[in-house]
Amino acid sequence: MKGIAPRRLRILFAVMRCPACRHPALEHDQACTQCGFSLDALAQSMGIPPMLSGPVADVAKVLSKGRRHSVQRAVHALHQRFPQVSFASVLADLSPEVPLALHAFWLFNKGSLFSAVERGGDNRGVLFLVDVPRSRAVAMIGYGLEPFVNETILEVCLNAASGSLAKEDFAASIESFIRELERQITTIVQQLPQALGYVEDKLWVDSSLGEDVAPSLQTVGGSDDLY
Structure with missing residues (x-):
């Protein structure tokens, strides 16, 4: 629309922090220790959750x-490369009275987007939720x-x-979103x-013979530092 600057994505994250107050949250917290927000309380106010079918x-x-098939192909490619990751996208007309992060939290947990066995630390889900009329989006990941x-x-x-x-x-x-997610996970x-300090084992080479010490055995400091 002329005279109106393009909307920017609202960057919101509802898993690692409380979706209501943004206070850090832990997996087994039944309610936010800061504001008291809980999934049960949200579910009561949101009503019966929709039965959604992923990945789109x-x-x-x-x-x-x-276009739907095009998105499904992109999701399939992601799942082929990283089968541990479950991706779902939802496009909906969401109530503007409810914060977008709360919508994402509710649908992630109650929208049947992920398998029932994908709970807690076993949930490697990624939700990309789009509020279509307002061109807003939010991303959420599992524990x-x-x-x-x-x-x-x-x-x-x-x-x-x-x-x-x-x-x-x-x-x-x-x-x-999917392509960038795939790039980011590949880098990870x-x-x-x-990051974990793992180096492939290599044959020990005696440095006294003028050969280099295997990279996995190199260290900082003199011989007094060993053992």
Whole structure:
């Protein structure tokens, strides 16, 4: 619309922090220790949850058959590369009176998007929720991904989707989010061995013979530092 700047994605995260007050939350907390927010209280106010079918739940009915299949192919490619990750996208007309983060929290837990066995630390789900009329989006992850995927990474993924979302190209926004998510997870996987201090074992080479010491055996400091 002329005279109105393109909308920016609202970057919200509802798993690692309380979706109501943003206070840090733990997996087994029944309610937020800061504000008292709980899933049970939210469920009572939101009513009966919708039975959504992933990985693409187009509740707003804005995707053509072809565009829907395009998104499904992108999701399939992600799942082929990282089968441990469960991705779901939801496009809906959400109540503006309810904060977007609370919608995401409710649908993530009550929308039947993920398997019943994917609970707590076993949940490696990723939800990309789009509020279609207001071109807003939010990302949420399960507890199983928290040690690896932080808020900064989700922000990068959301920013990758922002351009298409501003143009109301919702299929492209989902695909852009997925592609960036795949890139980010690939980087995480590549960095994990180093982050955990793991180096492949190599044959010991006697340095007294003029050969280099195997990289896995190199250390900082003199011989007095050993043992």
